[in-house]
Amino acid sequence: MSMPMMHPKRKNPILRTRVMNLPPSARGRVALGLTAAAAEGRLMLQVCMRCSAVQYPPREACARCLSPELHWHDQTGEGELLAVTILRHSNDLYFRERLPWRIGMVKLDAGPTLIVHLHGDVGEAPSRVRVGARLDRSGQAVLIGFPEQEVPHMADDSVLRDMTSDPKFRKVLVTDGKSPVGQAVARAMVKAGADIVWVGVAEPWKKPPGFDELLALPQVTAVPLDVTDSRSVQTLGGELGGKVDIVVSNAEVHRNFGIGSRPGTDSAREEMEVNYFGLLRLSQAFGGALKARAADGPASACAWVNLLSIYALSNFPPHGTFSASKAAALSLAQCLRAEMRQAGIRVINLFPGPIDDEWNQTMPPPKLAPAAVASAIVKALRDGVEDVYPGEVAQEWLERWRENPKVLERELALGGAQP
Amino acid sequence: MSRRRQSYEGVAVAVPVTVPYRRYSTHGAHWFVGQALEALVRESGISKDQIDGLTVSSFSLGPDTAVGITQHLGVSPRWLDFLPNGGASGVMALRRAARAVQSGDADVVACVAGDTNHVDSFRMMLGGFSYFARDASYPYGAGGPNSVFAMVTAHYMRKYGARREHFGKVAVSQRFNANRNPLAVFHRQTLSLDEYIAARAISDPVHLYDCVMPCAGAEAFLVMSEARARAQGLRYSVLRGAIERHNAFADDPVMERGGWLVDRDDLWTQAGVSPDQIDFIQTYDDYPVIVLIQFEDLGFCAKGEAPAFIDSHDLRCVGDFPNNTGGGQLSAGQAGAAGGFIGVTETLRQLTGQAGDRQVRQAQLGLVSGFGMVTYDRCLCTGAVLLGSA
Numbered sequence: 025m026s027m028p029m030m031h032p033k034r035k036n037p038i039l040r041t042r043v044m045n046l047p048p049s050a051r052g053r054v055a056l057g058l059t060a061a062a063a064e065g066r067l068m069l070q071v072c073m074r075c076s077a078v079q080y081p082p083r084e085a086c087a088r089c090l091s092p093e094l095h096w097h098d099q100t101g102e103g104e105l106l107a108v109t110i111l112r113h114s115n116d117l118y119f120r121e122r123l124p125w126r127i128g129m130v131k132l133d134a135g136p137t138l139i140v141h142l143h144g145d146v147g148e149a150p151s152r153v154r155v156g157a158r159l160d161r162s163g164q165a166v167l168i169g170f171p172e173q174e175v176p177h178m179a180d181d182s183v184l185r186d187m188t189s190d191p192k193f194r195k196v197l198v199t200d201g202k203s204p205v206g207q208a209v210a211r212a213m214v215k216a217g218a219d220i221v222w223v224g225v226a227e228p229w230k231k232p233p234g235f236d237e238l239l240a241l242p243q244v245t246a247v248p249l250d251v252t253d254s255r256s257v258q259t260l261g262g263e264l265g266g267k268v269d270i271v272v273s274n275a276e277v278h279r280n281f282g283i284g285s286r287p288g289t290d291s292a293r294e295e296m297e298v299n300y301f302g303l304l305r306l307s308q309a310f311g312g313a314l315k316a317r318a319a320d321g322p323a324s325a326c327a328w329v330n331l332l333s334i335y336a337l338s339n340f341p342p343h344g345t346f347s348a349s350k351a352a353a354l355s356l357a358q359c360l361r362a363e364m365r366q367a368g369i370r371v372i373n374l375f376p377g378p379i380d381d382e383w384n385q386t387m388p389p390p391k392l393a394p395a396a397v398a399s400a401i402v403k404a405l406r407d408g409v410e411d412v413y414p415g416e417v418a419q420e421w422l423e424r425w426r427e428n429p430k431v432l433e434r435e436l437a438l439g440g441a442q443p
Numbered sequence: 444m445s446r447r448r449q450s451y452e453g454v455a456v457a458v459p460v461t462v463p464y465r466r467y468s469t470h471g472a473h474w475f476v477g478q479a480l481e482a483l484v485r486e487s488g489i490s491k492d493q494i495d496g497l498t499v500s501s502f503s504l505g506p507d508t509a510v511g512i513t514q515h516l517g518v519s520p521r522w523l524d525f526l527p528n529g530g531a532s533g534v535m536a537l538r539r540a541a542r543a544v545q546s547g548d549a550d551v552v553a554c555v556a557g558d559t560n561h562v563d564s565f566r567m568m569l570g571g572f573s574y575f576a577r578d579a580s581y582p583y584g585a586g587g588p589n590s591v592f593a594m595v596t597a598h599y600m601r602k603y604g605a606r607r608e609h610f611g612k613v614a615v616s617q618r619f620n621a622n623r624n625p626l627a628v629f630h631r632q633t634l635s636l637d638e639y640i641a642a643r644a645i646s647d648p649v650h651l652y653d654c655v656m657p658c659a660g661a662e663a664f665l666v667m668s669e670a671r672a673r674a675q676g677l678r679y680s681v682l683r684g685a686i687e688r689h690n691a692f693a694d695d696p697v698m699e700r701g702g703w704l705v706d707r708d709d710l711w712t713q714a715g716v717s718p719d720q721i722d723f724i725q726t727y728d729d730y731p732v733i734v735l736i737q738f739e740d741l742g743f744c745a746k747g748e749a750p751a752f753i754d755s756h757d758l759r760c761v762g763d764f765p766n767n768t769g770g771g772q773l774s775a776g777q778a779g780a781a782g783g784f785i786g787v788t789e790t791l792r793q794l795t796g797q798a799g800d801r802q803v804r805q806a807q808l809g810l811v812s813g814f815g816m817v818t819y820d821r822c823l824c825t826g827a828v829l830l831g832s833a
Binding site: 050054129167 | 565566569570571574575577578579580581582583584585586587589590591593594595597598601643644645646647648649693696697819820
């Protein structure tokens, strides 16, 4: 079983902060199907639609019957570990800095042989293992052989810790500490073992319920942060930029208007100021500092979380301007992800359905409790995924959107529900 | 039942050429290929205008292929092949050239393999070596072939009870041979079994002396009719049989046998001989475990019995079962695709009495085996030729 991770020692200030050398990220277009599935925490392999043969490595035609109809399907990943090697030498800098490194060959029960990274709790060959897919620090999918049964402290394994963004022993900034979601996220981070949780406070005179109790936690500190104010964001970036390991961008404004229901642009502008420009200001003030600390030891900077909305995928007319601001934020988050990926910082986008807060008062259930949003964020950080659609509404919208975005658009125009 | 194949009768293989290896070179692959062709012309007395067939094997010619070489070196062949198939290149080139000569498509075929090795070029090549390597093996530790064959070795050891001493005997015997071959990179360094065992681990259970050293260099030979070779006054060998197979036993979860096993009976039948009649063998030795697998699959012992076979034979050039008489790649170095040629050139030297201090006594019949292209979890190309003295 994995040894529980010890608290990292204080950094020696005279040593240079190491820069990030990413693992090999080149992949062919077909292989990106593995990455797309791993971004959601799933292991999918190509399966032949004609003869059912499971294929690996990813390819353009079935190696058994030559059919080009290969579709990505979920796999259990169960199989037999047949051979293991411990690399003491590597041609790549990322691995060279992390030697020795264990890999193995696994014969999946479903057919093909996979070369996989090995979790430290996997023993010698032959043994039963369960293969999963994870995004590595380059943002590309890799396969990992896990022990067949869960064991304690699995997340503390060095291979996994490096690929995921576990909050344990890390320092987190939650950009809005007062909202119900913000409070829940801060509490969840403390529970997950974060060393420090800074919570942003835009309007110090407001004292929402629960906030004083939150501030009473020894790990939690309030910091002034108004994401609509460039100077406020830059000032905090100057103070905390070199310390923050995980940024949770959760500040949002949510009004329930379409186009005709609200004359003028003031509330739409307010949504954009926070939901879109707020993210842009934060990215500029904190992005560079996070990138610079991406390889800074076992508690390095590692992740950026964006609270988006399932409405970012397709406009929900009763919340039309909010949807538009979240769509803008999604597009910017993709840009942020592309830029942060070069340093190995994971950008996680969260697409919740309606959250059970004051601005969704008129929405029928099911609604997502703030605590559920918070635990989805912690889980995403621990699992190393990129895109999360928490809750039943989000899952259903996602399915409908994937099936046919045009049909979903028309359904939403008619009120949202599936006829 | 496929048609019985034509014999390789009447084909002569001659003029073994080696452009001496160096660890790194600032020259490009074209320089090494050019030097090899120049040596073929010089040593055969056949002008380059008369060379009307050409095969080129190289990994570092890019963006050129074989045809770029024709303009670069000013040759105008009527038969051309590009065979960048690593350790199987030599066997594959020889087999194709022999058919070209037999059919009259070419009179004199130059088979050339050469690669350069710049500082860092080996690393640059690994990541983009193949479609599958890029997607499914290089991202896993970037160990290159070391890590893949470490797992093949671990699997073989577990399944068949081989020990490091067995692999060590292969490496140490080859070093004995290399110490008698002035062209070998490790000509002057001896290697004992103790040193082999004590070497640092590279990718367990593969240790330092299980690995070849990437070099720059070239190997080449000529293929023509026996009549032409005699008229030219060349010392030559004859091709007695040849086999080739790709992607055999694809369903074996971890490689433990190769395509030789599919075609070996054909090979021995072509030559009308049995395994106990050969005087020496040049196995492909990217890693010692592959040498053991070839002993089994080519018919010298049963599957899983190579460790016992090694225990009971002397693999040195002076022994009863000489293997890789010039030192093999493990001790002579691996000059890219030329690594697939050294078995052929060394065999030609042995069969024509040009092997100096490492000459196998009364060498009449030799076997060269090829193995190449680790595109994912194993090498795909296998082949073998039997060469006999004229």
